[in-house]
Each structure stands twice: as structure tokens, then as C-alpha cells.
Amino acid sequence: MPPANDGAAEIVSALEAACRDLSLPAATRALLGRTRDALLAETAAAETARLRYHALFDAVPDPVSILDEDGIVLDLNKAGMAAYRRPRAEIIGQPIEVLNPDLPKGHLKPVWETIRRGETYVIEVANMRADGTRFPVEVHSAGFSHDGRDCIVAVARDLSARRDAELRYGQLLEVIDKGIVVHNADGGLVQVNAAAMRLLGADEKQDFRSYLRSEAWSILDETGHRIPFEQLPPVQTLRTGKTTDSCVLGLYHKPERRLRWLSVSTVPLFAPGGRTPRQVLSLFSDITELKRDSALFDRAQALAHIGGWEWEVDRDALYLTDEALRILGQQQVPRTIEEMLGCLGESCRQRLRDAVQHTVSQRAPLDIEVQGMRADGRVFWVRIIGGAEVGQSEAISITGTLQDITERKQEQESLRVRARTDPLTGLLNRDAILAEIGARMEDFTLSRIAVLYIDLDRFKMVNDVLGHSAGDDLLMESAQRIAGAVGSEGLVARFGGDEFLVVCATQDDDARPERIADAILESFGDGFRFGKEEFAITASIGIARAPRDGDRPQALIHNADAAMYDSKRRNRNGWQAYSPELAQSQEDKLRMETQLRRAxxxxxxxxxxxxxxxxxxxxxxxxxxxxxxxxxxxxxxxxxxxxxxxxxxxxxxxxxxxxxxxxxxxxxxxxxxxxxxxxxxxxxxxxxxxxxxxxxxxxxxxxxxxxxxxxxxxxxxxxxxxxxxxxxxxxxxxxxxxxxxxxxxxxxxxxxxxxxxxxxxxxxxxxxxxxxxxxxxxxxxxxxxxxxxxxxxxxxxxxxxxxxxxxxxxxxxxxxxxxxxxxxxxxxxxxxxxxxxxxxxxxx
The missing domain is CATH 3.20.20.450 (EAL domain)
Known part of the structure; x- marks a missing residue:
């Protein structure tokens, strides 16, 4: 509603004429001039306010009406003209009933009562267009004063799209084949569709709220474990504002002793601009048949040499399929869980007993690998898998599978051995011997050890002249000779290339390293034959002792290596023990190399x-x-x-x-x-x-x-x-x-x-x-x-x-x-x- 002008232009014209009247005193003319200027400024400000008002008024996207105290329309914005399909001039001065013909008599009384309490009055009504068609609106009314008059500003929001959406939503709820249940933030039931009532076994005439009372139901997870109320998917979604997808729940209806399995997803519903869910929608489908099919599939696995078993906890009754009995290989059929445990070793027996008890008490899944012995004395490995289930009387049983994994365990052991073994010689490899040395040095009772570092003399000649195949043959025969010379007195490893390591204990025999070194050198006394040719191959050996010559594996091996090179320098086909003098020689070597770099x-x-x-x-x-x-x-x-x-x-x-x-x-x-x-x-x-x-x-x-x-x-x-x-x-x-x-x-x-x-x-x-x-x-x-x-x-x-x-x-x-x-x-x-x-x- 624009500010009034009140004939300001005529007053300005009169003041202009008076200012030009020379018969008036100069002071009077000056005063009249200042009055004229002030009036011009006030007029310009009023015009600016009017333009700003209309710009803002017409920018509102919803219809806005300005009413006087009696409900007469004083102004209407562009959105209102478009919504009612009438020009502003046709509406201004008319009672509001022209736009809202369904308003009851005296409708302004509650509006003014609400406004005078400082609140906004909200009502849903049907407005009418120029052609007589009606459309639903939500009207928000507030009061203000203008030129000493009380007025109403009414904003009408078109509800047509929302009503259409609600209609479509209701139709969708009824035709969808999945159950839908909506709860509010307090856990109260807001809405439920027909599919939900059908899937949960409720009669259409039943009160669904009373049917879903919590004391009549036990809600279980996939393993049959009862889920606390605060962990239910809808409750978690209301608390966290996050969706849950395809959560499998078991709904056990106590009065009917009926168990249904559902796949449940939950979605939080937020108010516009809200951060906390105001409602949660649960969408679910019945997967009871699918669960039954899954159980049948588990039984079919027995045909693939996977045995099945079931243990009724309360009666301590154990049932084993024929395949499970074959895997266990016992002469007498185990009838109780303890009888089945009897075919296992004591350590495995206690582990399985504890695991079963944990499954019973916590409804936790069972998955364990144990070793046993069949009646014919053969050792076997078996993987036992199971889960707790709650029967109609809430009796607990554990069902699962029993798989023979003996071959897999043997293959794993073979892989473990191969991971520690040099593929060419069959000796321990570099990683394995390093781990062994480290373990012994960390164990105080085993820390007194010696390392023999062995390098083949003239190996490169054989490899270069006769080829890699002959070189491999030389390495394999050398490994056999070294292992034979060491015997049970130490561990032998191929450390790399033509280098071998021997680790032996010294706490019970301080002379053992030297005795082993002499035996190795003696084993190289005979020549090595390649085809028709025979070669004299010797070895050079360095010896280092722990902890005297090194308190870490790498230091000990490094010093044994240094002693070996000293042996080569002195005379091949011999051994040399690491010594402080050798350490000094190494120090001199380092000093020489340092000096040489600066020379x-x-x-x-x-x-x-x-x-x-x-x-x-x-x-x-x-x-x-x-x-x-x-x-x-x-x-x-x-x-x-x-x-x-x-x-x-x-x-x-x-x-x-x-x-x-x-x-x-x-x-x-x-x-x-x-x-x-x-x-x-x-x-x-x-x-x-x-x-x-x-x-x-x-x-x-x-x-x-x-x-x-x-x-x-x-x-x-x-x-x-x-x-x-x-x-x-x-x-x-x-x-x-x-x-x-x-x-x-x-x-x-x-x-x-x-x-x-x-x-x-x-x-x-x-x-x-x-x-x-x-x-x-x-x-x-x-x-x-x-x-x-x-x-x-x-x-x-x-x-x-x-x-x-x-x-x-x-x-x-x-x-x-x-x-x-x-x-x-x-x-x-x-x-x-x-x-x-x-x-x-x-x-x-």
C-alpha cells in the first residue's frame, strides 16, 4: 500500500510563486524557499518509499492481500492477480469474500483475536478464481498499523500440489506389495498400509496399534538372538538420522507361536530445514520362504562333503548327518556334545567347548577350526560353523555345518614350509634363517649362538664356463654336503647366490662352531663331477658368536661375513673366526677407503x-x-x-x-x-x-x-x-x-x-x-x-x-x-x- 502524496505538488507551486514576489521582505522569501526545499525532499523520499514498497510487495511469489479492519481489500500483489486471474483495480475496494466465498460469517473475529495476541492466524480455505473455479490454500494472516488504521496482511499458499501428492502417496501405500509403517519421533504409530497388516498377520478389522503391542512380540536377529528395543532399526534411525538397508529380523508372535522373517529398511523423514527426524518410515517384505530355502541349501551342502549337525541345548541332544559322521570317523556315533568333543585333542576340546558356550549365552555365531583323530588313528582337521536358533517355545538349538579341511590344512603347511625353504636346495631360505637367528637372540636361554658364513670358492668359474645348470647342480650338491656335515648340531640355510649360513648353539659346547667348520671343509675334499669333468671346489668360512661378536642378527651376520672374507684373503679352503683384530682390520679398511676418497x-x-x-x-x-x-x-x-x-x-x-x-x-x-x-x-x-x-x-x-x-x-x-x-x-x-x-x-x-x-x-x-x-x-x-x-x-x-x-x-x-x-x-x-x-x- 503506497504512502500518501496529499497535494504536495500544489503546495510546492504556491511556494515557488511566493518566492518570486519581490514585494515580500527578503527574509520572508528566504524562509519560504527553505520550506519549499524541505517539502520537495520529503516528497522525493515518499516517492522512493512507494516504489520500494511495490517492488517488494510484487516480488512475493504467493498471493498477498492487504485488508482493512472490516475486511475490505486495500491492495493485492502481482501473484494474487495471477492466482485469482483478476486485475488489481477489480479487487481493490471489494470485501475479502469476493476471493473467499466460503468464509463463514464473523470470520474476522477470530482473526483479530489472534492478531491482538501477537500471533499469526492460519486457516485452510478454498479461494476462487474469476472463472469460479476453486483451489485450496493455506492463509497466514498478521496485523499492522498504517496511517492510524489497523490492517491485515494475508498470505495465501496454494496447496494444490501438496493435496495431489498426498492423494498419490495414499494410493501408492495401498497398491504397493511391501509393508510400510510410519512412526513419529515419540514412537507412536502414524500410518500403516494394508500390505503391512497382511504380512504381519493382522486382520483388517483389528486395531493395528494393539496388535503391535511390544509384549506380544520377540524381535530376533539372524542368529536368533533377541534384539533390545534401542537397537531396533526404526529406533536407531530416529536417533541417528541414518537409513538402514535390508536388515533381516525375525518377528516371533508369542500368542500364536509363529515366526516370520522380514527384510527391513528404514528411512528418516525430516521437517523442512530440520536436522532431527520427525518420523521414520519402515519398509519390509516377508523372506520366510527364502530363509527356508536357505536352510534346504545348507542341507544340500552335505552332498558336497560338508556335514550338518544340530544340538538341542536344553536336552543336550546331538544330531549328526551321515557326512558329518564320516568326517569325524568315530566307531560309536556321538549322541552328546561331550561325546563329539572326545575325538579332539585336549586343547582343541576346551576351545570348542568355550566357543559353543559363547554361542549359547551370547547368540553369537560359531566358527572354529579344530584338530582331531579318527578311530583308525588318522589325524584330521575340521571347520565347525553354527548359529543359535530360537524355537517356537523359545528353546535354543545350534545348527550348522561341519567341513573336512584336512587337505587345506596340509596345503597351508606345505605353503608355510615352501615360504621358509629355498626352492633349489631344500634348505631354509634367507627370511627363515633371519627369523630363527632373531628368535634365538631374543630368548635369553638360547642367545648364545654362533653363525657360520660359508662362501663357495670358484663358483663363478663353474657357472660362467659350464653354464647355469651346472651352477645349480653345484649349489645343490654343496647344500647336501654342508647339511650332512652339520647334521643335528645346527640349522643350515642358503643365504643367497653361493652363500650359506649355519646357526648352532654354543652354550653347551663352545667348540661346536669350529668342529662344524672343519666337518664342512672336509666334506668339500672330494671333487665335484659335471659330466665327464671333475672340479675341485672349496669353501671359505667365517665364524661369529653372539652376543660377543654382535647382539643383533644383522650385526652378527655382517661380522661372520667379514671373517669369511678374511679367510678368503688369507687362504681359501679354510675358516676364520671373527676377532677384535679383524674388527681393527675392518676399521683400517674403512679408514683407507675414507682417505682414498679424499686423495x-x-x-x-x-x-x-x-x-x-x-x-x-x-x-x-x-x-x-x-x-x-x-x-x-x-x-x-x-x-x-x-x-x-x-x-x-x-x-x-x-x-x-x-x-x-x-x-x-x-x-x-x-x-x-x-x-x-x-x-x-x-x-x-x-x-x-x-x-x-x-x-x-x-x-x-x-x-x-x-x-x-x-x-x-x-x-x-x-x-x-x-x-x-x-x-x-x-x-x-x-x-x-x-x-x-x-x-x-x-x-x-x-x-x-x-x-x-x-x-x-x-x-x-x-x-x-x-x-x-x-x-x-x-x-x-x-x-x-x-x-x-x-x-x-x-x-x-x-x-x-x-x-x-x-x-x-x-x-x-x-x-x-x-x-x-x-x-x-x-x-x-x-x-x-x-x-x-x-x-x-x-x-x-
Missing amino acids: ADNDEFRLVFQPQVDLRHGRVVAAEALIRWQNHHFGEMRPDHFISHAENTGDIVRIGSWVLREACRQAAAWRDAGLGIMRVAVNVSYRQFLGDDLAATVRGVLEEHGLPGAALELEFTERVLIEDAPDTLQTFATLRDMGVVLTIDDFGEGYSALNYLRRLPIHGLKLSQLFVEGVPGNQSDVAVCQAVAGIARSLGLGLVAEGIESEAQRQFMLQLGVPVGQGFLFAPGLTPDEFAHRLAAQSG
Whole structure:
């Protein structure tokens, strides 16, 4: 209802005219001007309020009417015009009965009484459209004052959709075949459909509320256990506001002694905007036949070798199917639960007795696996499953199945054994022996033990030369020999690869570990035959004792491993016990590796150069660069004292790179000084060969020092041939194309693959000092040297003899046709200056 204007425009016009009247005093005209301005501002504010009112009024989606004290319509919003299908002008000024013709006389009296109490008056009536059709509405009326008059604002909400929904809901309840029961928040029954009455066995004429009184019913879960009231699905849904789906309940009607099984789902119903359920709807169907079919199915399982059983608790009467009797294998048929327990071991007997009692008292499901013995002495395993049921007289019985699981248990035991067993040798595996050591060390009474760490010597040779099948045969026979030597005095395990562990007790016999070690070494005294060949394979053993040499499994094994490597270092085919001295040796090794890692940065390395000479004329034709390490702690060391440590730590790659660069730098310096030397030889380790691109590194070093490829010789160990890395051939080809001379060092010491020797683009071989030192007196060494010389000639390769220390050796090599040699006969490793003097003297 818009604010009144009351002729403000005419007053403003009069004030405007007075302000222009010059006959009036100036002060009067000014006062009139201020009055005019104030009136204009008030008029503008009133217009703004009117526009805001209509915007808000028309924005309400429901019909809104403004009535005066007598029920005359003062205003109507757009929703009202649409609902009644009449324009505003046609309704304003008319009594409200035009819109609500069914209102009784005096209907405004209760409205005003309610409003004057400060409350809203609500009524459901039928409003009428312009065409005479009626539609249900819910009218909310409230009072307010306007210009000193009491007025009513009435909001009418169309109930047509809700009434239609209620009609459809009622029809749905009656035609649906599932039972529906609605309770309010207090547990009172609100609604029930015909299907619910039928499914619960109620007569249509019965009072359903009295029929469902709680004392007439017992509500059970699937196992026959009575459900407390607070755990019933509708009660839980009202409390939690969450649905329950397909909960199986048994409804036992005490007066009729009838049990029905229902599948029940519950849904909470909330008021608009509410968080607490105001009602709960329970939807259920009868599954009694389904439960009966399920019971028949359980009985049919007996045909699949699953026995059935039933025990009536009150009468202690036990019934077993024929299949159950066959599984138990007893001569006399058990008639009571105690008689059935009699075929079980005492521990299993008590477990089953307790489980059955728990099922009876708590209505809990029974599921237990027990071991027994049949009348013929055979051991069996059986799984017993059951559940408590309540009969019509509420007598308790337990019914279930009895399944023979002997084969499954045997398979599980087999799997357990396999999980602890090495598949190749049949010994305990790594995990099993670690667990055994850990268990013994944790048990104070068993903690005094010893670990023997056994490693096969020369296993790799058999595996590489004869193949993996022969290697497996060697491992299996070695396992048998070790197990036979140990006997019952300890446990034997394959720890990995060609390594074995023995664990034995020492608390009753302190000498047992050494005695076992001697027996193992003796068992390796006979050779191992593979086809027509026989190989002498030995073992190296390390011994560590707990708790002296380690109080944790890994520490004990680590120290036994260290002792084993010390045994290999001293002399293979022996044993060595861990000792404080060995610990000191390990500490020294660690210190050396630490110092070695810092050596290059501390400028501790230097090179000496051993001449390679023409054996016929004695002229120096090349030099081999040999590294020396000058350390403040260890003093000066030759490479055989520290290179193996560098190999282990990986520092050999960095050291090898330093040697390559320093040797090339020195060769370039000699050349710049006019000292003629064909080339400098540098040793390349296998790890260096596998590291970064060797060919690219060599090319960079040669270019850095302005050397041709022919000025450098690279010496590789035979391991390069044996390992056959994927890019070996390509790397050798690239180096050879650069002009670099390629040589296999210490040829004959290893187990060279001659096929790869033929394929690789190498220039020569170096005859190992190991064989040179024995000639000409040792015929075996003579034979090896002759064989290597023959291989070199047949493949067109150069040959250099290392370690020549006597004139007789030089003459022997000349007779073999070996043109070049090196050794103390000619010179040891020389400093760069000493070598330069040698070259200068030769040139002069």
C-alpha cells in the first residue's frame, strides 16, 4: 500500500510563486524557499518509499492481500492477480469474500483475536478464481498499523500440489506389495498400509496399534538372538538420522507361536530445514520362504562333503548327518556334545567347548577350526560353523555345518614350509634363517649362538664356463654336503647366490662352531663331477658368536661375513673366526677407503712410468703409467694395496680418470721436450669402462693435450671379455678408429672367452707376470706362455711380456717371438724426470 502524496505538488507551486514576489521582505522569501526545499525532499523520499514498497510487495511469489479492519481489500500483489486471474483495480475496494466465498460469517473475529495476541492466524480455505473455479490454500494472516488504521496482511499458499501428492502417496501405500509403517519421533504409530497388516498377520478389522503391542512380540536377529528395543532399526534411525538397508529380523508372535522373517529398511523423514527426524518410515517384505530355502541349501551342502549337525541345548541332544559322521570317523556315533568333543585333542576340546558356550549365552555365531583323530588313528582337521536358533517355545538349538579341511590344512603347511625353504636346495631360505637367528637372540636361554658364513670358492668359474645348470647342480650338491656335515648340531640355510649360513648353539659346547667348520671343509675334499669333468671346489668360512661378536642378527651376520672374507684373503679352503683384530682390520679398511676418497682432492696421487723395451735391442718403445699413493697415515702405497678398495667404493672411476689425464699430460710434455716415445699405456678398470662414455672422455683428453690416438694405449682386464657388456664392441671400435692402441692386460689369469677375443678390435695382449716368473724352469708356465704366444700369432695380435726379471726370461721370450717386455730387469717404475733422462740418454 503506497504512502500518501496529499497535494504536495500544489503546495510546492504556491511556494515557488511566493518566492518570486519581490514585494515580500527578503527574509520572508528566504524562509519560504527553505520550506519549499524541505517539502520537495520529503516528497522525493515518499516517492522512493512507494516504489520500494511495490517492488517488494510484487516480488512475493504467493498471493498477498492487504485488508482493512472490516475486511475490505486495500491492495493485492502481482501473484494474487495471477492466482485469482483478476486485475488489481477489480479487487481493490471489494470485501475479502469476493476471493473467499466460503468464509463463514464473523470470520474476522477470530482473526483479530489472534492478531491482538501477537500471533499469526492460519486457516485452510478454498479461494476462487474469476472463472469460479476453486483451489485450496493455506492463509497466514498478521496485523499492522498504517496511517492510524489497523490492517491485515494475508498470505495465501496454494496447496494444490501438496493435496495431489498426498492423494498419490495414499494410493501408492495401498497398491504397493511391501509393508510400510510410519512412526513419529515419540514412537507412536502414524500410518500403516494394508500390505503391512497382511504380512504381519493382522486382520483388517483389528486395531493395528494393539496388535503391535511390544509384549506380544520377540524381535530376533539372524542368529536368533533377541534384539533390545534401542537397537531396533526404526529406533536407531530416529536417533541417528541414518537409513538402514535390508536388515533381516525375525518377528516371533508369542500368542500364536509363529515366526516370520522380514527384510527391513528404514528411512528418516525430516521437517523442512530440520536436522532431527520427525518420523521414520519402515519398509519390509516377508523372506520366510527364502530363509527356508536357505536352510534346504545348507542341507544340500552335505552332498558336497560338508556335514550338518544340530544340538538341542536344553536336552543336550546331538544330531549328526551321515557326512558329518564320516568326517569325524568315530566307531560309536556321538549322541552328546561331550561325546563329539572326545575325538579332539585336549586343547582343541576346551576351545570348542568355550566357543559353543559363547554361542549359547551370547547368540553369537560359531566358527572354529579344530584338530582331531579318527578311530583308525588318522589325524584330521575340521571347520565347525553354527548359529543359535530360537524355537517356537523359545528353546535354543545350534545348527550348522561341519567341513573336512584336512587337505587345506596340509596345503597351508606345505605353503608355510615352501615360504621358509629355498626352492633349489631344500634348505631354509634367507627370511627363515633371519627369523630363527632373531628368535634365538631374543630368548635369553638360547642367545648364545654362533653363525657360520660359508662362501663357495670358484663358483663363478663353474657357472660362467659350464653354464647355469651346472651352477645349480653345484649349489645343490654343496647344500647336501654342508647339511650332512652339520647334521643335528645346527640349522643350515642358503643365504643367497653361493652363500650359506649355519646357526648352532654354543652354550653347551663352545667348540661346536669350529668342529662344524672343519666337518664342512672336509666334506668339500672330494671333487665335484659335471659330466665327464671333475672340479675341485672349496669353501671359505667365517665364524661369529653372539652376543660377543654382535647382539643383533644383522650385526652378527655382517661380522661372520667379514671373517669369511678374511679367510678368503688369507687362504681359501679354510675358516676364520671373527676377532677384535679383524674388527681393527675392518676399521683400517674403512679408514683407507675414507682417505682414498679424499686423495685426489689432496693431491696425494703421483705417477711413475715403467719402460716397455724392445727385447732384442733394449730400446724403450713405450711406457706404462703406474699410480702411487702417498698418504700421511699409510705412507706410500702401490696400487695392489689400494685399488681393490677403490673398486669396492666406486672411487676407481675418478682415480682412473685422473691417471688418464695425468699420463697424457706427461706424454705431451715429453713430446714438447723433443723426447721420442711411441706411446704411454694406462690401465682401465672394468667399472671405469662401464661408467661414463669412455670413448668421449679419451677423445677429450687427447684433444686437450694435442696428442694423436696412437700416443695412448689402454689396457683392459679380461673381465671386459667375460662380462660382455652390451656396448663393449662399439666402445672398442670407436677407440680403435681414434688410433688408440687397445690391449688385454694379464692375459691368461682369468677365463677368457676366446670367441669375444676374436671379435673385439684389439691390438695386442700382455702376458701375465704370474706365468712369466716361472719360465723357463716351470713346465706348466712354459706351456701357458707358449699357448698365449700362439693365440697372439694366430690372431695377428702384438704381445708384451710383464715381470721380466732375469736374462733367462728375456731369452725365453725372444725364442717365443715376444718382441716387447717390461720388468725389473730393465727398470722399475721411474719418476717423470728419471724416465726423461732414460729417453734422453737413449736418444744421445
